[in-house]
Amino acid sequence: MGAVSRNGKYRIVHYLNQFFGGVGGEEKADCRPFTIKGPQGPGRLLEKLFREGNADVEIVATVVCGDSYFAENQESVLREWIPVIREHRPDLVVAGPAFNAGRYGMACGAICSTLEPLGIPAVTAMFKENPGVDQYRKTALIVESANTVSGMEDAVRKMVRLGIKRLHGEEIESPQAEGCFEQGIRRNYLHADPAWRRAIDMLLRKIGGEPFETEYPIPFFDRVEPRPALPGLKGITIALVTSGGIVPTGNPDHIESSSASKFGKYSLEGLESADATTHQSAHGGYDTTYVNADPNRVLPIDVFRELEREMGFKPHPWYYATVGNGTSVDNAQKFAKEIAVELIRDGVQAVILTST
Amino acid sequence: MSYARPHAGVQPVTHLWRKIPVSDLGFSSPTRLEDGKLSIDIDELTGLLQSDPNVREARLAIARPGESVRIIPVKDVIEPRLSLIPGVPVFPGVFSAWNPDVDGIASGEIVSLSGMVVTTVGSIVGFQEGLIDMSGPGARYSLFSGKLHLVLDVTVREGMGRHDHERTVRLAGLKASNYIAGSVMKHPPRTDIRETLVNPESPGSPASPGRAGGKGKPRIAYLYMLQSQGLLHDTYYCGVDVKTMPPRRILPTEALFGAILSGNCVSACDKNTTYHHQNNPILLDLLRRHGTDLEFAGCVITNENVTLGDKQRSSTLAAELVASLVPDGVIISKEGFGNPDADLMMNCSKIEAHGIKTVLLTDEFAGQAGASQSLVDTHPKADAIVSTGNANEVTVLPPMEKVIGDDRVITTLAGGSSKSRLPDGSIAIELQALIGSTNQLGFERLSSRFK
Amino acid sequence: MAKEIERAGIPVAHICSIITISQTVGANRIVPAVAIPHPLGNPRLPPGEEKEVRRNLVKKALAALQTTIQEQTVFS
Numbered sequence: 001m002g003a004v005s006r007n008g009k010y011r012i013v014h015y016l017n018q019f020f021g022g023v024g025g026e027e028k029a030d031c032r033p034f035t036i037k038g039p040q041g042p043g044r045l046l047e048k049l050f051r052e053g054n055a056d057v058e059i060v061a062t063v064v065c066g067d068s069y070f071a072e073n074q075e076s077v078l079r080e081w082i083p084v085i086r087e088h089r090p091d092l093v094v095a096g097p098a099f100n101a102g103r104y105g106m107a108c109g110a111i112c113s114t115l116e117p118l119g120i121p122a123v124t125a126m127f128k129e130n131p132g133v134d135q136y137r138k139t140a141l142i143v144e145s146a147n148t149v150s151g152m153e154d155a156v157r158k159m160v161r162l163g164i165k166r167l168h169g170e171e172i173e174s175p176q177a178e179g180c181f182e183q184g185i186r187r188n189y190l191h192a193d194p195a196w197r198r199a200i201d202m203l204l205r206k207i208g209g210e211p212f213e214t215e216y217p218i219p220f221f222d223r224v225e226p227r228p229a230l231p232g233l234k235g236i237t238i239a240l241v242t243s244g245g246i247v248p249t250g251n252p253d254h255i256e257s258s259s260a261s262k263f264g265k266y267s268l269e270g271l272e273s274a275d276a277t278t279h280q281s282a283h284g285g286y287d288t289t290y291v292n293a294d295p296n297r298v299l300p301i302d303v304f305r306e307l308e309r310e311m312g313f314k315p316h317p318w319y320y321a322t323v324g325n326g327t328s329v330d331n332a333q334k335f336a337k338e339i340a341v342e343l344i345r346d347g348v349q350a351v352i353l354t355s356t
Numbered sequence: 357m358s359y360a361r362p363h364a365g366v367q368p369v370t371h372l373w374r375k376i377p378v379s380d381l382g383f384s385s386p387t388r389l390e391d392g393k394l395s396i397d398i399d400e401l402t403g404l405l406q407s408d409p410n411v412r413e414a415r416l417a418i419a420r421p422g423e424s425v426r427i428i429p430v431k432d433v434i435e436p437r438l439s440l441i442p443g444v445p446v447f448p449g450v451f452s453a454w455n456p457d458v459d460g461i462a463s464g465e466i467v468s469l470s471g472m473v474v475t476t477v478g479s480i481v482g483f484q485e486g487l488i489d490m491s492g493p494g495a496r497y498s499l500f501s502g503k504l505h506l507v508l509d510v511t512v513r514e515g516m517g518r519h520d521h522e523r524t525v526r527l528a529g530l531k532a533s534n535y536i537a538g539s540v541m542k543h544p545p546r547t548d549i550r551e552t553l554v555n556p557e558s559p560g561s562p563a564s565p566g567r568a569g570g571k572g573k574p575r576i577a578y579l580y581m582l583q584s585q586g587l588l589h590d591t592y593y594c595g596v597d598v599k600t601m602p603p604r605r606i607l608p609t610e611a612l613f614g615a616i617l618s619g620n621c622v623s624a625c626d627k628n629t630t631y632h633h634q635n636n637p638i639l640l641d642l643l644r645r646h647g648t649d650l651e652f653a654g655c656v657i658t659n660e661n662v663t664l665g666d667k668q669r670s671s672t673l674a675a676e677l678v679a680s681l682v683p684d685g686v687i688i689s690k691e692g693f694g695n696p697d698a699d700l701m702m703n704c705s706k707i708e709a710h711g712i713k714t715v716l717l718t719d720e721f722a723g724q725a726g727a728s729q730s731l732v733d734t735h736p737k738a739d740a741i742v743s744t745g746n747a748n749e750v751t752v753l754p755p756m757e758k759v760i761g762d763d764r765v766i767t768t769l770a771g772g773s774s775k776s777r778l779p780d781g782s783i784a785i786e787l788q789a790l791i792g793s794t795n796q797l798g799f800e801r802l803s804s805r806f807k
Numbered sequence: 808m809a810k811e812i813e814r815a816g817i818p819v820a821h822i823c824s825i826i827t828i829s830q831t832v833g834a835n836r837i838v839p840a841v842a843i844p845h846p847l848g849n850p851r852l853p854p855g856e857e858k859e860v861r862r863n864l865v866k867k868a869l870a871a872l873q874t875t876i877q878e879q880t881v882f883s
Binding site for chain 1: 496518519574576585586587588589623637638641642645649650662684685686687689694713714715717718720721722723724725726727728729730731732734735736738739740741742743744745746748749768769770771772773774786787788795796797798799800801802803804805806807
Binding site for chain 3: 340
């Protein structure tokens with residue numbers, strides 16, 4: 001197991017806010033981050049319970065930061081302090097518990113989520129309504145705690161139990177069984193039975209009125225309030241966006257035919273139409289014969305130009321394209337957010353999105 | 357010659373299925389099976405395939421389980437079979453006219469070679485063709501890694517369109533399969549495994565029980581969704597492109613005869629190859645259990661077309677046909693992903709509206725991190741789903757000593773990317789690119805759950 | 808994508824073939840298109856008529872953007 005401290009112990013770095021770090025209450029929430037050698041506040045209980053669990057640990061450093069300061073400077077704090085944490089060569093980082101303190105929870109979640117991809121195991125604890133749970137449950141292991149500090153010992157015990165497993169390098173197959181919030185991440189595994197047998201068994205149970213468990217609970221999709229209508233079209237800037245994979249011939253950005261990892265931004269300047277020599281589809285999910293012959297069938301450049309002249313709107317000089325084939329909803333959301341930022345910056349007032 | 361379908365209430369159509377085990381493959385003349393080893397006359401078979409003017413060259417290769425071999429890009433996989441029923445061919449409607457409603461398949465025998473398959477590869481036609489690894493981590497994901505493969509690498513005439521290209525390769529696979537089964541059965545081996553499969557009665561016939569009441573056995577129907585979205589996404593029933601055909605009932609054992617075949621080069625993970633159709637485990641299990649712990653009410657096939665109107669019409673009609681079988685419940689299997697999720701949800705909700713319980717088989721596209729929504733369409737009635745795994749999950753495949761086909765295409769396959777090639781020669785690729793890895797007829801054990 | 812762009816503050820008209828998917832993923836102004844491989848065209852029509860089909864779909868999208876709605880609406 002990784003680097004251990006000089007005396008052969010597991011090295012832990014602990015993150016606390018200004019209150020648990022002994023600086024003060026809300027009035028000190030703008031306290032800048034600093035490091036203390038050794039354990040502080042709940043860190044002492046943490047060390048004690050680790051040792052009771054026969055894990056020889058040492059809290060080599062405690063990083064303390066004011067909740068408001070972290071919230072207002074998250075990016076710079078992470079940029080400067082993650083390397084500081086790494087310099088301590090921790091085998092594990094523990095953050096919190098944050099209970100129901102919202103900014104503290106967000107800070108703990110952000111730190112754990114930043115460390116995990118760097119190969120540094122991290123655990124934290126929060127109350128279920130802490131906004132840090134929703135924000136970071138997919139990327140951090142968050143133990144469920146009570147909402148107030150009265151639940152300290154229970155929360156620390158759970159963090160220690162999970163922490164020991166992580167120190168031993170165990171894969172956490174079921175976070176829920178460890179008292180964590182389900183991460184909501186789909187992970188493949190080999191079932192004992194082939195799927196056809198499970199399907200017939202499930203149906204017999206469903207018909208017989210016996211309990212059965214679906215293997216994929218249907219999610220609920222959120223909604224967005226419709227934006228107000230445009231007052232008219234005169235002078236309004238409208239952008240074309242497509243998930244149908246229309247790209248300049250040769251697919252210059254190498255957008256993948258499926259599970260696209262990027263989107264492209266291409267000029268419409270001077271184009272009256274698209275044809276087989278100028279554009280093609282990079283999409284792998286449908287028969288592209290027709291659209292390769294006439295790309296206007298997915299990206300209606302030709303009529304957009306005609307209607308521009310008739311109705312007086314202003315086409316945005318760039319269009320955006322990605323491939324919506326096997327592309328995860330998360331990626332699609334990410335693309336859309338990035339595209340939206342650019343569109344707003346460029347003064348676009350409406351979008352026509354075409355999909356296959 | 358025509359063999360009329362037996363009338364309802366008469367003896368149900370019964371098929372004796374003889375499975376001849378093949379334990380090795382080799383090239384020598386003549387084509388024959390001796391002590392389990394199938395020898396293939398390479399000149400005779402390539403000559404037969406190259407007699408098609410659209411085929412410029414057909415090269416043959418052999419791959420065995422455990423070998424360091426990658427087959428790529430795979431178009432179809434076929435199990436050689438031969439019908440012993442006079443006038444009834446396998447792959448009905450492909451090489452001769454066949455009307456399933458007039459020329460119904462009568463009772464009789466069918467023979468299959470088990471343990472071996474005919475696999476077609478060749479230059480890439482579409483983005484979503486895939487690969488089979490005969491050993492290593494990729495072999496965990498597909499039953500095909502455990503089969504002996506006779507691989508046909510087909511080069512078509514230059515300047516050929518994509519539709520003709522696909523068709524040429526598809527027919528070459530079927531011809532080779534027929535050639536092998538026919539040659540072996542000239543001197544039928546004594547060793548075989550036999551199984552009798554009895555089709556369910558048509559509903560309404562005197563022998564057919566009604567819906568389970570009281571102590572009756574549960575009646576289960578099967579709705580078999582077939583991908584039909586155009587080039588490389590097509591499926592054929594008795595030679596007819598299913599996108600042009602309304603949903604219909606089929607005789608379940610027709611699948612054994614290759615009545616349903618794949619013209620489908622996408623997506624590797626969840627397309628049904630012809631082999632998958634010939635051996636559909638849902639159909640086979642329902643046939644085997646029919647009359648024991650359940651009643652098999654019958655099978656309806658339906659399509660997955662590209663317009664909303666078609667999807668609505670097909671799902672309404674499929675639900676009516678399923679309801680006409682008076683089942684208590686129905687298994688619905690999907691093919692492909694993305695917009696077929698909409699067909700799946702329409703089928704589910706419309707069948708549940710008839711008061712019939714549904715279980716759906718689907719794979720997931722939850723993103724490489726598994727953090728995204730798995731399906732693009734949902735319905736509250738879809739409360740019983742069997743997951744065949746997240747096809748976006750990435751696996752690392754080490755290099756193989758031998759490549760049959762062309763592995764330069766690997767980064768452009770669906771599931772691959774320009775970042776797929778790792779410095780040590782391995783490829784990091786989504787399961788999407790592995791043939792049959794998330795098959796939605798339920799062949800494999802892969803599933804997915806929340807972490 | 809429609810939902811996220813709209814969340815950011817720009818109204819979106821979504822021209823798509825399978826509107827049930829668009830409804831599930833949360834577009835608000837939805838215009839049903841022709842078919843998946845050619846949402847804004849139909850290769851079986853003569854070129855002039857095909858272009859007219861496309862023109863009408865884009866006009867519908869432009870009209871949708873000028874229509875006040877309270878909830879997801881299909882403009883067919």
